Amino acid sequence: MKNSLLLSGCLFLFTGLQAQDIQRSASDNPLITKLDSAVQAALQQFISDTGRQGVSAGIFLHGQTFIYNYCQGDAANLPNKYTLYEIGTISQTFTGALLAQAVLEHRIKWSDDIRKYLHGAYPNLAYQGHPIQVKFLLSQVSGLPYLLPAIPDQLTLPEDTAIARMTRSQQGYTKANFLRDLHQVTIDTVPGYRIRYSNTAAQLAGFLLEDIYHQSYDQLLKKYITTPLHMQRTVTVVHPGIPGLAVGYSQLGVATPYNPSTWTAAAGIYASVEDMVRYAHYQLNEKNPVISLTHQPVFGDSTTSNMGQYWQITKTESGCRKIWQSSATFGFSSYLVMYPEQEISIVLLSNESDHSTQQAQEAAAQEIYNAL
Template identity: 40%
Template sequence: MKKVWLLIALFTGVKQLANAQNIDTIVKHAALSFMSGGPRVGLSVGIIKKGEIYRYHFGSSGTNQNSAPTDQTIYEIGSLTKTFSGRLLAQAVIENRVSLTDDIRKYLKGDYQNLEYHHKPITLKNLANWTSCLPDNLPEKPTLKAVPPDSQLFEARRFHDGYTRQQFFNDLHSIKLTAEPGSHLAHSNTAAQLMGFILEDIYGMSYEELLRRYVTGPLKMPGTFVTVPASKRALLSRGYNAKGMIMPEIPKDAGSAGVLKSSIADMVRYLGDQLSETNKAVKLTHQPTWGSPETLAIGLNWFTKTNFDGQREISGSGGTFGYSCYMAGYPAKGFGIVILTNENDNQASDAINDLAKTIYNEIYFTAAQRAELGFGFSRSINLLLKALNQNGFENAVKAAADLKHSDASFKLVEDDVNLFGYHLLNKGEKAKALEIFKLNVSLYPNSYNTYDSLAETYESLGDKVSAIQNYQRVLELNPDSHNATEHLKKLTGK
């Protein structure tokens, strides 16, 4: 596909705000930067700001080189499907059909003694908040035909298209939990699929029928499908990988874990419903059931956290063989953004997340504010930065301890400190970054990732001895670290 088509941009939508032209400029600039930053194909962006709707399209839907996406172009939305499933579970709770604390075996036919760990069972809540400890997919190790690498996803799709509900439940018997449900967060399509099957049995309706009754019907979302009908197939974009190859569609057995396809017009309506939170079931899906809202929590398949500017943020994302998507909302601001693209690679998910943040930041903050060193980081990071600018970065450990002692709300989260260190590193402030990574090691001495970041910084400074020592510490904490292994080979020649 010629790159010229990646630079086509169409702007549509209702734009009545005084700053509509400013939003157009921000989105166009950010989106064109995104489109030129990798093997992109097509992109649709939907924004809601105080009830006003903005929709934008770039590139190609992939049907042919001249077919730019439109409001009705259909994309696969992958794991964003899980938020729809969470909405249905919340509805069942509202109707007193289930309780989130119910043992899932209450709704299963047959004996599933294996679905507990040390007598603690998996609950419905665990299925919806990514803490079930179930494997990511069933079967865990499918037997696929030996095919070339570029054909493996096509073979996987053929296999899963024929993988039946009965086979799923047969394989469910073979699962052995290795941790207590609720103990940690881990993506699991198996959990989401199982939740869909349970809801179908409770209501005596198919997943698609449940969606029409409770979500897509009431919200008037005519372009959202489990299976795209023949009359709408021309609207379905083509999904691509990083090499520009057309990818297979999502397998049928993805079900309530990732089967949905939708348009930007429909997803903006869905986004608006999330922002208003007037529906009791919608509001329930946003209430944290695991984690801390200050840093990262999850409700019923919606992630929530406090953004760096103090705003409550809800978000979800998805990726399939050839598509990536992201949705984020800030209910108190009445602002939300949804991004759909028909390309997927190792960087696509992070890239559209960054695109959404860029648009949000440029709409709500001035260039001068965005240029500040601590912009985009938490209040605690900015308090630390102020102290270090006054007293020197070499005193980071003491400064953090003093702030914690004097301010009960001061809290440094591992990931935030790590990101701040890399932020400094990317600005060429290697010595300052080193002190931040040292601080993170002192705060989180049992985290292999803190040592990994410290080792990389020593390596960039030319201190091979310290780099080797820290990479070795990484392997002590995480023997499977590929990054540490490869860097040690390079540094030691062994």
């Protein structure tokens, strides 16, 4: 990686802000064009909320890329286009693209029973004779649980308690542990008929890919996506010493741990806003059979709202498709939306997560889109 490019006078760690900094913000927005003004209106409102740290925006508009960065406090804390953010469950769209690649290479079929690719017997991974099909793993209708190992009441626990329990449960937890625990899973509905968010399903998709190709997920990601797209600031393994790696913060203003490495296919990719705009541009090209396949509806009402391979698909008031996904981890929030018919995409990455961040990002992106 070109780390020499990263140290351009910015502190990427977005160190915890003091109370007196809350009312101040900084930006590299030049405020010259109509787009600049639209971004300023949307992101100034976003960053001004108490608890926000930093946000990077990438916009692909009719063949051109525009990048903006904002932060609370002084300009010394400002991120830039190289800053690494945890993109959480948007990682699953990468996994969907890799699965589509495997389908096109005839290594796997969307309609296959997932047990065809698992070693050992898993009679529990079906409901009344209905198996989990490959295509259900990344459309949130597999019926698999939210997480392995399961943590009782994980989604309702106080934030600090949830983070602590999650961290403890994942320490030393390996792929072998995951596949062992998969034997204990109970499917309680016909797969393909009910939305239920599942990190487990996406993790399993990543493990299946590794077994099918006899390569690691990281190797597959580089081979099929990040290297061809020149995404030099997209990684799956991080440590605090990586230049430009943002620190994530909870709504309490506390620095949070990064997602465990076993979550790579589900929520463990880290990327810069510049790379994510490249990725969004790649996703706009539906002449690419991989992209076309991942944008095909798997579940939902074909006329209004659908799930593709971890893409949510809706329509604008004018009838254009809106393909999007959002994510919130313990310390990061992200949002990516595309309008293929209009060749527009918007990416928002933030190193803070609370109960309103995802909705605020979606609202900011919508405000920018409405102004175009």
